[in-house]
Amino acid sequence: xxxxxxxxxxxxxxxxxxxxxxxxxxxxxxxxxxxxxxxxxxxxxxxxxxxxxxxxxxxxxxxxxxxxxxxxxxxxxxxxxxxxxxxxxxxxxxxxxxxxxxxxxxxxxxxxxxxxxxxxxxxxxxxxxxxxxxxxxxxxxxxxxxxxxxxxxxxxxxxxxxxxxxxxxxxxxxxxxxxxxxxxxxxxxxxxxxxxxxxxxxxxxxxxxxxxxxxxxxxxxxxxxxxxxxxxxxxxxxxxxxxxxxxxxxxxxxxxxxxxxxxxxxxxxxxxxxxxxxxxxxxxxxx
Numbered sequence: 001x002x003x004x005x006x007x008x009x010x011x012x013x014x015x016x017x018x019x020x021x022x023x024x025x026x027x028x029x030x031x032x033x034x035x036x037x038x039x040x041x042x043x044x045x046x047x048x049x050x051x052x053x054x055x056x057x058x059x060x061x062x063x064x065x066x067x068x069x070x071x072x073x074x075x076x077x078x079x080x081x082x083x084x085x086x087x088x089x090x091x092x093x094x095x096x097x098x099x100x101x102x103x104x105x106x107x108x109x110x111x112x113x114x115x116x117x118x119x120x121x122x123x124x125x126x127x128x129x130x131x132x133x134x135x136x137x138x139x140x141x142x143x144x145x146x147x148x149x150x151x152x153x154x155x156x157x158x159x160x161x162x163x164x165x166x167x168x169x170x171x172x173x174x175x176x177x178x179x180x181x182x183x184x185x186x187x188x189x190x191x192x193x194x195x196x197x198x199x200x201x202x203x204x205x206x207x208x209x210x211x212x213x214x215x216x217x218x219x220x221x222x223x224x225x226x227x228x229x230x231x232x233x234x235x236x237x238x239x240x241x242x243x244x245x246x247x248x249x250x251x252x253x254x255x256x257x258x259x260x261x262x263x264x265x266x267x268x269x270x271x272x273x274x275x276x277x278x279x280x281x282x283x284x285x286x287x
Contacts, residue, residue: 003027004052006037006085007059011162012099015192016056018160019200028052032059037081047088054203057085057098060135064103067131068250078134083141090147097199100139102155102187103132107253112186118218118259121153121210129250139210151210152199155256156224159192160284169225170285173234183222183240187256190214191277193284201267211266212258215274227275231282 003020007013009031020027028050035046037059047055060078061067067074082098089096105111105119106126115123127133142149158164166189172179195213202211219227222240229236243252260271272280 001025001054002050002052004047004050004055005029006035006055006057007031009033010058010060010062011159011164012157012192012195013056013058014161015159015196016058019193019196037085038076040081040084043081043084044088047092047094051092052094054095054097055085055089056199057082057096060099062131064129064131064252065249067134068129071130071134074130074134075137078131079137079141082138083145086142086145086147086149090145094147095203096142096147096149097203098138098142098149098151099195100151100153101132101135102153102256102258103127103129103253104136104139104153105132105253105256107255109254112255112257115255115257115259117261118188118214118257119212120259121212121262128253131250148208150199150202150208152195152202153210153212153258154190154195155214155258156187156189157192157195158189158281160281161192165189165221165224166228166278166281167285169228170232170234173229173232173236176236178237178239179225180239180241180245181222181225182243182246183220184242185252185254185256186218186220188215188218188258189224189274189277191281193280194272194277198263198267198271202263205266207266211263212260213263214258214260214271215277216260216271217274218257219274224278227278228282231279
């Protein structure tokens, strides 16, 4: 079995490299500097040369506000590149594992009442910003192709590599005495190490289609920040504020929790709670 990681310099791509380094699997890892996934001819050439059995597509334009301003680029990376990749994988009998996002949903307060345990895989999609729309179009293009695929949605992703909320809070906690964090956006963190391990188990079970991955529980960003500082022993005055006090170019969802029961059923195991995942991440960062 040979694997190919695309978007290898992001937090999830790096986690995949770390994981595969401890296995006997053969793999290649390409970041944007090695392969521009919007260069369709280059992508075809690489796949023909490397001949992977499975591709982990971690490549994406994840700058939500920038996607609102440069829609063409967001669409090119998140939609059209995914569409091209699906076509090439179908032609070369490569299985495509594609990572997507909770932002494909509307994230309204009404949905929090409708889906108290989180959005199911077949819940109505209705993105509130262009990043979410571009990722949804990418999903749809893959589904409409003939490629054998796994589409894995995650929310509030964080890990030992790259930029994420946990690392930002730890940095700001060293720089400031007080912080303001929104307390009206609800969701659940997803930890890269769990995503990688669960993805591999789903592959081993020959799972196909859309699955949601994540942790048990639901919190706000304010709750998350408080726990980060408490577990890290960092003393910071964390003030709760509403989203209306933070003006952003792209609208943010009020509700981002994904229902992970489908994956848990296939895997035959419960996912860890978000606070356990956080403790494990903080321990890894301290090392």
